[in-house]
Every structure is written in structure tokens, then in C-alpha cells.
Amino acid sequence: MAERAYWLAWAQAKGLGPILLKRLCSHFGTLATAWQASGSELLEVEGIGLGLGSSLLEYRQRVSPPELLARYEQQHPNFWTPADADYPALLYEIDDPPPVxxxxxxxxxxxxxxxxxxxxxxxxxxxxxxxxxxxxxxxxxxxxxxxxxxxxxxxxxxxxxxxxxxxxxxxxxxxxxxxxxxxxxxxxxxxxxxxxxxxxxxxxxxxxxxxxxxxxxxxxxxxxxxxxxxxxxxxxxxxxxxxxxxxxxxxxxxxxxxxxxxxxxxxxxxxxxxxxxxxxxxxxxxxxxxxGQLPQLRPAKTDETEADGRGDRPANSATPPPLSPAMAQVLAAINDEPTTLDQLVQAIAQPTSEVLATLVQLELMGLVTQLPGMRYQRC
Known part of the structure; x- marks a missing residue:
């Protein structure tokens, strides 16, 4: 939550667009670290000159990121920053991802x-x-x-x-x-x-x-x-x-x-x-x-593999929690042989989006794995 506050705070700073904001995060590792950086350290970031650097120092003196976040969440409860696990990873890969x-x-x-x-x-x-x-x-x-x-x-x-x-x-x-x-x-x-x-x-x-x-x-x-x-x-x-x-x-x-x-x-x-x-x-x-010829999507990050300033991702537990009825139903429908998404949807008689959401949860728990062609198999 702390890094979320700093993404929001830096995003409100005048003169920092999405490209420069991502560059700032990359340079310091986290935006919380960037918030504590000295003026000379800020000037090391490509695109920040004396004028913008002075403006950012002045801005930091009058803004409290935790307080800003608390007020903002009351006005806008439904938003993500790159520090949030739900922020689309594919979107963050571009040069100018939206900070909010x-x-x-x-x-x-x-x-x-x-x-x-x-x-x-x-x-x-x-x-x-x-x-x-x-x-x-x-x-x-x-x-x-x-x-x-x-x-x-x-x-x-x-x-x-x-x-x-x-x-x-x-x-x-x-x-x-x-x-x-x-x-x-x-x-x-x-x-x-x-x-x-x-x-x-x-x-x-x-x-x-x-x-x-x-x-x-x-x-x-x-x-x-x-x-x-x-x-x-x-x-x-x-x-x-x-x-x-x-x-x-x-x-x-x-x-x-x-x-x-x-x-x-x-x-x-x-x-x-x-x-x-x-x-x-x-x-x-x-x-x-x-x-089918595109590179496979990268797996979601966890705090055991990477913490890159976008927020720690919870690691999978060695002992999975009890399954919900929906999870148990989907898991039971996956045979020993690879099962396609269409076959699961027909077997369970649930909307594709709901079955897919459950499959994602099961995969994150390490209970199923996805194969090429949208096929699923028990781990």
C-alpha cells in the first residue's frame, strides 16, 4: 500500500508524464525511494532538469503521500496503480503506462x-x-x-x-x-x-x-x-x-x-x-x-521471484486453502488428459468468463497448469 501511495503522489506532480514517471521508478527501484531522493539524485534521471527538479522538491515538501491516498480512495475507490497486483502487467510493459x-x-x-x-x-x-x-x-x-x-x-x-x-x-x-x-x-x-x-x-x-x-x-x-x-x-x-x-x-x-x-x-x-x-x-x-506463434505470456510475479517497485506479489502457499464449491467443481471436471476450456464450459454449464476466472485461481494455487491451445491439466 505504501508504494501505491507514492505512485499516486508522483502522478499528481506537475511536469511528470507517464514516460518520465516510469523512468523515475526504474532509476530508483521504487517510487518510495525516489520520494526520499536528494535534488542532485533527481537530476540524474534523464528528462529531469533544474527547473523540473526544483518544482518536484517543492511539491514533495507540501504533499503527504499517505494522506493523499486516503483522500483519493474516498473519492475514487476503484482504481489501480502499477503497485497493485491487479494492474495489467502487459500494460506496464509499454513506455508510457498510465500511472493511475x-x-x-x-x-x-x-x-x-x-x-x-x-x-x-x-x-x-x-x-x-x-x-x-x-x-x-x-x-x-x-x-x-x-x-x-x-x-x-x-x-x-x-x-x-x-x-x-x-x-x-x-x-x-x-x-x-x-x-x-x-x-x-x-x-x-x-x-x-x-x-x-x-x-x-x-x-x-x-x-x-x-x-x-x-x-x-x-x-x-x-x-x-x-x-x-x-x-x-x-x-x-x-x-x-x-x-x-x-x-x-x-x-x-x-x-x-x-x-x-x-x-x-x-x-x-x-x-x-x-x-x-x-x-x-x-x-x-x-x-x-x-x-499460436506468439511468445507465451510471462507468469505473474511473486515476491519470491521479483519485487520491482510495482508492489510485492503474494507467493503461492505450499498448502493451498480449502477450495470453494466453484473451484472444486472445475478441478473435478479436469481429467487426467488435457482438457480444453470449451470442454470445461460444456461440462460445468457455466459462462466462459466464470470458468476462466476459476481456472486462473486454480493455476495460481498450483493445482492446474495451462498448456498450449487453452488446454488445462492437473498438476
Missing amino acids: IFYRGRLELTSALQMMPSVGVVGTRNPSDYGKRWTRRLTRQLVGHSVVVVSGLAKGVDRYAHQQTLDDNGLTIAVLGTGVDQIYPSVNRDLYDRIARQGLLLSEYPNGTPPERAHFPRRNRIIAGLSRAVVVTEAPSRSGALITAQLANDYGRDVYAVPGSLDNPNSHGCLELINQGAQMILSDMTLVTAL
Whole structure:
């Protein structure tokens, strides 16, 4: 909790953006240590000059991180910092991770991100019938192969991606350019309510923040950061989806694009991406096949393996605690041979998201292990 307070405190300091804040943490090991650093030590951090260094020293003198955290938690109870175990590890890997991220919905989706591949599906707000069809088609395949679908809850492609995921009982995360309590655009009110119940809403902006033009390009970096790959299904030459694709490329994530007709202006952005090196979608299986070739996700950190300033992770106990009825049911359904997620869902007759959340808990307890192809086996 102490490091959480320092992430919040440093995030409020004027002149410290996400890039410099992560650099500060990396330099000192923890932000609590950085808070005690001398002025000369702060100047050793690349990007902090005399002016900013003096401002930070003055800021520290008038701010108490524990008191700031206590007040902030009363106003905003649902937020994470990189010091929190639930903060998405994949997101922290980017150069400019949000120091504070607010959430609403099913928190087990953050655990799912540790265990399942995630794909950002983005595109134009005004898709053609072709764009709608291929957005649905690709999303359906992703859900069928237990992929978390990430998008931005905008009109058009975003809406179709989220909607298809929920219709197929898949897992979806919506990243907003407003507070997570704001519905924008209003036409997506029904979809917003469904994601709040069945998925997860994320934003780096606190509750009450209205839509502002500058927020949405910043929002796109979070979509890219949460995704192991990004696919643009249809987009014109000037599109926020291309910003997301460029950011994903900068972060070392794979970028895919659906080719379209030269006669359709909404396809020009995708064709430009392909010309610049994005991988071309040639069938509804292109993405799924490629995901199997991506490096395996790294296991969640524990305090026995690493404490890197993002908060200690509890180590697995040698003697697991008693299992809940849900855990016992899932564990009993896993045979001696590897069992797929789909087989477990059918055997237990529970929603995919609930079964997956239970599997994550069992894996963290060391009772099951995940094999390639979303198969599970008892340890």
C-alpha cells in the first residue's frame, strides 16, 4: 500500500508524464525511494532538469503521500496503480503506462490477461457492410479460441467487436476516453451496460471526466498496450485506428489489417498499413493461427521471484486453502488428459468468463497448469 501511495503522489506532480514517471521508478527501484531522493539524485534521471527538479522538491515538501491516498480512495475507490497486483502487467510493459487507471466491471478479466492472449480490434466509426461483416467474423473466431477482445467502445467497428464478443459469451475490455461512469457516445448506452455487467471498462480519467478530443488519442495507447496484437478491420487514411496501430507497432506488438477495395475510401488506411508492413488478413483464421506463434505470456510475479517497485506479489502457499464449491467443481471436471476450456464450459454449464476466472485461481494455487491451445491439466 505504501508504494501505491507514492505512485499516486508522483502522478499528481506537475511536469511528470507517464514516460518520465516510469523512468523515475526504474532509476530508483521504487517510487518510495525516489520520494526520499536528494535534488542532485533527481537530476540524474534523464528528462529531469533544474527547473523540473526544483518544482518536484517543492511539491514533495507540501504533499503527504499517505494522506493523499486516503483522500483519493474516498473519492475514487476503484482504481489501480502499477503497485497493485491487479494492474495489467502487459500494460506496464509499454513506455508510457498510465500511472493511475480506473475500472468498472468484472475484475477477473485482469487475471485473464495474464493467462490468455488479447487482441485489439479497431477501425472506422462508419464501416461498410464489408467492414461490419469482417469485424464480426474475426471477433467470432477470436472468442472461439479464448482470446480477450479489446476495443474502445466507439461507434462502428468498436461497437461490433464488443457486441459480437458478448453475444458469443466471450471476454471483452473497453478502454474509454472519459471517466468509466460516463457513457459516450450515448448511442452505445446498451452496450456500455452489458460490458459493465459482463466485461471490464477501463480509463485513465477519473469519474465525471467528460469526452474531450485530446483524450481519445491517449486512450488508444492503452488499447495497444493491453493487446498482444492489434487488427484494423476497416479504416480511412485519417483514422484513430491508425494511431492505435502505429502505437502497437512502436510497443513491439503485431499489427494486422483487413485488405479492402481501392474504390472504398474506408479501406485506404488498411491498405496503407499493409504497404508499411502490417500483416494482411487473408482468412478468418489468419489471426488465430498467428496468435499460436506468439511468445507465451510471462507468469505473474511473486515476491519470491521479483519485487520491482510495482508492489510485492503474494507467493503461492505450499498448502493451498480449502477450495470453494466453484473451484472444486472445475478441478473435478479436469481429467487426467488435457482438457480444453470449451470442454470445461460444456461440462460445468457455466459462462466462459466464470470458468476462466476459476481456472486462473486454480493455476495460481498450483493445482492446474495451462498448456498450449487453452488446454488445462492437473498438476
